Amino acid sequence: MSNKRVSSSFDVSNKVVLITGGAGAIGSSIARGYANLGAKLIFTDFNLLDAQNIAHEIKIPEPNIIVEHLDVREQTQVQKVVKKSISHFKRIDILFNNAGINPRIEAEDIRKEIWEEVIDINLSGMFFVAQEVAKQTMIPNLNGKIVNTSSLQGMKGAKGAAAYASSKGAIISLTKVLANEWGKYNINVNSIAPSNLDTPMTARVYTEAGSKEKASKKTPLKRLGFPEDLIGTVIYLSSSASNYVTGQTIIIDGGKSIS
Numbered sequence: 458m459s460n461k462r463v464s465s466s467f468d469v470s471n472k473v474v475l476i477t478g479g480a481g482a483i484g485s486s487i488a489r490g491y492a493n494l495g496a497k498l499i500f501t502d503f504n505l506l507d508a509q510n511i512a513h514e515i516k517i518p519e520p521n522i523i524v525e526h527l528d529v530r531e532q533t534q535v536q537k538v539v540k541k542s543i544s545h546f547k548r549i550d551i552l553f554n555n556a557g558i559n560p561r562i563e564a565e566d567i568r569k570e571i572w573e574e575v576i577d578i579n580l581s582g583m584f585f586v587a588q589e590v591a592k593q594t595m596i597p598n599l600n601g602k603i604v605n606t607s608s609l610q611g612m613k614g615a616k617g618a619a620a621y622a623s624s625k626g627a628i629i630s631l632t633k634v635l636a637n638e639w640g641k642y643n644i645n646v647n648s649i650a651p652s653n654l655d656t657p658m659t660a661r662v663y664t665e666a667g668s669k670e671k672a673s674k675k676t677p678l679k680r681l682g683f684p685e686d687l688i689g690t691v692i693y694l695s696s697s698a699s700n701y702v703t704g705q706t707i708i709i710d711g712g713k714s715i716s
Contacts, residue, residue, distance in 0.1 A: 645694070647705045660683065678711040
């Protein structure tokens, strides 16, 4: 196989990508990765102002990006954003399903409303966005790539993360179900399971002096990860290079899970 053919397998130029949770550290980094490779973006987040500011920094020509407020808990809003996106771009090729929250609360202190908020955003919201994108564009077009953001905590659990870990574990199962059901429509559904990342969301974990250094030493690569470390895997799962990969969850943790 020629180098040119290998390179073209990872090509996402002119692909239309819907990103949820775009204003967070992971979402914004992945958006930049797609943009640098010539993709067109539907850039969404619960916080519209943050999304607009990040979209401005990315500097994609205006016809190639639209920015929308999106609360993934609101099905009517999800339907409208997907419909508007298809009206603008005619299709959605890739869904990076990334919206999520992670309150750090010990299990005995979690109130019902907090539990439901985490599940509604992280799991239910992720499902209904995927469902709407599939129904409105991917199933009719018999083509699509869906990449869900799970977490290593969805496999291993962690103190103070009962709701979060439960939602992320369910995402891994959901990914398998959707891959099974939608494979007949030529839709690939996979997920990533990051861990050991240095982001604002994980800053609460590293509050003690030396905690980052201690965590780094426990990984084979001897460092924490950054959101940029996820780009390559997400692009792979978004491109034709992964056409025969579906229902999988790829761990991205610097080797933490094997150490």
